[in-house]
Amino acid sequence: MEMSSWVERAGKVLMKNVGRLPVVFARGEGARLYDVDGKEYIDFLSGIAVQAVGHSHPAVVAALQKQAEKIIHVSNFFCLEEQVLLAEKLAALSGLERVFFANSGAEANEAAIKLARKYGRTRMGGKYEIITAYHSFHGRTMGALAATGQPKYQEAFRPLPEGFRYAHYNDLASWEAAITPQTCAVLLELVQGEGGVIPVDPAFFHGLVTLCRQHGLLLMIDEVQTGLGRTGKFFAWEHLGVKPDIMTLAKALGGGVPIGAMLAKEEVATAFEPGDHSTTVGGGGMAFAAALANLKIIEEEKLPERAARLGAELKAEFQSWQQELPVIKEVRGWGLLLALELAIPAQPVMRSCLEQGLIINAVAPTALRLVPPLNISEADLAKGLAILKQVLKEAQ
Ligand SMILES: Cc1ncc(COP(=O)(O)O)c(C=O)c1O
CATH class of the missing domain: 3.40.640.10 (Type I PLP-dependent aspartate aminotransferase-like (Major domain))
Known part of the structure; x- marks a missing residue:
């Protein structure tokens, strides 16, 4: 069954107590998720900081x-x-x-x-x-x-x-x-x-x-x-x-x-x-x-240490983007619990990322939250960052 049908069925039966996005997932592996239509996403949300070791770790x-x-x-x-x-x-x-x-x-x-x-x-x-x-x-x-x-x-x-x-x-x-x-x-x-x-x-x-x-x-x-x-x-x-x-x-x-x-x-x-x-x-x-x-x-896997290292690298990376992307007003957080404060609303950025295959969260009206799995591979991290950068470039 296609995703649109699942979304329609969900809309009819699940309580409307949360603002759900129109995506239904079928499978997850590490920092990647696959929706029921087979589209792949890089997960920078981790089920809201839940999948610290990634999806379906063996x-x-x-x-x-x-x-x-x-x-x-x-x-x-x-x-x-x-x-x-x-x-x-x-x-x-x-x-x-x-x-x-x-x-x-x-x-x-x-x-x-x-x-x-x-x-x-x-x-x-x-x-x-x-x-x-x-x-x-x-x-x-x-x-x-x-x-x-x-x-x-x-x-x-x-x-x-x-x-x-x-x-x-x-x-x-x-x-x-x-x-x-x-x-x-x-x-x-x-x-x-x-x-x-x-x-x-x-x-x-x-x-x-x-x-x-x-x-x-x-x-x-x-x-x-x-x-x-x-x-x-x-x-x-x-x-x-x-x-x-x-x-x-x-x-x-x-x-x-x-x-x-x-x-x-x-x-x-x-x-x-x-x-x-x-x-x-x-x-x-x-x-x-x-x-x-x-x-x-x-x-x-020493994931706390990895979170500290990757978090510091990510902060430095985002700060290096600020020249080219003045839309990023501030980078904050500890380890792999990070936020980008934007000069524009975060919701449309989050939705464009979703369309491009990156799951990220608009935690506040103008802030994006990044909480990837602590064991996300450098390749998946780079892939997600490339999507985010492109979306921010188009949004500003
Ligand atoms: C700091 C903090 N405390 C408590 C909760 C509530 O946890 P749960 O959603 O598992 O009830 C959350 C959820 O986001 C949280 O971030």
Whole structure:
């Protein structure tokens, strides 16, 4: 069946809750995708920073096949071997001793919010407020949505859960002003992904850490988009040398098999008692197997280091384009989480790229986001860049 028919059928049956592009994919391999008509695309989006090791990596496919034949799910009354192995691996990589598995980034953040509140209620004399950043993104479920400091996502769904206050990213005075006698935690991204790829200012961050210490607040870092090598380190907080009290992960962890994780320091994690929080599947066998395979590839192929190197090269490349392409106003980001700020709207550029066989994301009205697989080949990267350059030349 032709793609236009699939698009028509999708339009009739899928809820219109997202602005879908008229492309239906049939297959993926590494950094390449193929639509149902057989057209090839270079993928600079990676399923929104999910396919860190590329599409259908043979080792991930093999791990999933093996797991499907072995065991898939037993409920949260019991454990799976793979669950223990994955928790041990994440704890060893991060130095955060306790792990809870969920099914998505939003769910991981819900768990973080609940842990912070339980800790605040029981260990901080009843405190419950959490400060988050304007332009942040923490997910679409009600708690995560309340944490997301973007009214455009919130307005239609009010009333939202109480107990969230917002402060301006990279503006320490604003966070200081948001602290009340009820504040128990801060939650922030170290590169605001959906907010337009805005990196944290290290001086602001260290100031915030000091504020947290002075006021006894929990430091919670959302690494759903930045985690697992994307920014050039395994976790973005490694760039800044401060381990959070609570961290959330998702996206690249399962590489498309739904899983999220909330990790915490031992002392913080003790606030949760049996019955406080749970979910029936919470990742499950397939997701644990996929995550173990993904982490092995990320470690063995040194993908964080590769992201750092390729990210630096890409930044230099884009800066060298600026002479010829003044339409590029700014290049920003860490590792392979990059954005080009344009002097023109980003949507038409994204659509022209799509027509030419490059998947790239218009993350803000005038910003393009680049999040290719961390193991994208130099040849595929060059091919994608050539398309982007040509489209930008024609657009300016
Ligand atoms: C930083 C951050 N946190 C949380 C989420 C929500 O994750 P999910 O879409 O898996 O619920 C996202 C998704 O884009 C994200 O970028």
